[in-house]
Amino acid sequence: MAILPENYSNLDLTISVPGFSSSPPSVSDEGSGGGREQLKLDMNRLPSSEDDEELSLGGSAPPRKKLRLTREQSRLLEDSFRQNHTLNPKQKEALAKHLMLRPRQIEVWFQNRRARSKLKQTEMECEYLKRWFGSLTEQNHRLHREVEELRAMKVGPSTAATASSLTMCPRCERVTTAASPSMAAPAKKTLPLKEREH
DNA sequence: AGTAGCGGCCTATTTACGTCA
DNA sequence: CGTGACGTAAATAGGCCGCTA
Structure with missing residues (x-):
């Protein structure tokens, strides 16, 4: 069972987005409220009924x-x-017990956490x-200039000679001149592009 | 094979709470 | 100090999908 690692206290929290590293989620931004911890713990305590639909027996439900x-x-x-x-049901149950929360709360937390993770990944994409x-x-701009x-070369005086010296690079399909390789636009390093406007 | 019931997940939305100007 | 705007996260609602009897 992989719910509760024994050395969890030393682990860094990361969003599992491939290719990116990000700051830990909101766990750390609660740091200023050390004094409120006990109060919140009391409020979060698992109700004794163990039931999701607590209360509502008599009168109006409290907010x-x-x-x-x-x-x-x-x-x-x-x-x-x-x-x-x-989480499978057993893991959910064990985690809920350990954290003194309802299994439903564990479930909701994981749902929201997955949603947050996905949102983050979408933003990065x-x-x-x-x-x-x-x-x-x-x-595209560079190719237009090219x-x-x-075209300017073609309408020039030595059109025939220039045109005959144009070759097509078989690898990148880029038109270049045999005489002056520098005419070819610099190869794009970052992105392998197949599509190109003509 | 078709289907109703169920549970789990996803997504959108609501709501309570904390922070800050 | 009080207050409103805003962000965040817990919680809800509804729909979809896979499984099973």
């Missing part, structure tokens, strides 16, 4: 109190999440695509 997980609870949940993004778009735009230069 929903939203608990805040303690730092320790959050840390253990994060540790568990790092090992597995989903969005950033990546933005950068890619910028790179493609830049390359086309203009080639």
Whole structure:
């Protein structure tokens, strides 16, 4: 069972997004409230009934109190999440027991945590695509300039000679001149591009 | 094979709480 | 110190999907 690592206290918390490292999630930003810890712990305590639908027996239900997980609870949940993004019922039960929370709360926490993780990954993918778009735009401009230069060469006096010296690079399919390799645009280093505007 | 019931997950949304100007 | 705006995270609601009897 991989719910509660024995040395969890030394683990760094990371978002499991491939290719990126990120700062730990909100566990640490609660640092200023050391004094509130005990109060919150009391509020979060597992109700004795062990039932999700507590109360409502008589009269109007009291307003929903939203608990805040303690730092320790959050840390253990994060540790568990790092090992597995989903829990089977036994793991859920064990974790709930250990943290003195209801299994439903564990379930909800994992759902929200998965959603947060996905959101973060989506945001990073969005950033990546933005950068890619910028790179493609830049390359597009460069190619347009290259086309203009080639057109200018074609209408020049030694058109025939110049045109005959143009070759197509078989690898990158880029038009270049045999005489002056520097005419070819510098190869793009960052992104292997197949699509290209003509 | 079709289906109803169930449980788990996902997504969108609501809501309570904490922080800061 | 009180207050409103805002961000964050816990909780809810509803839908989808896979499993099973």
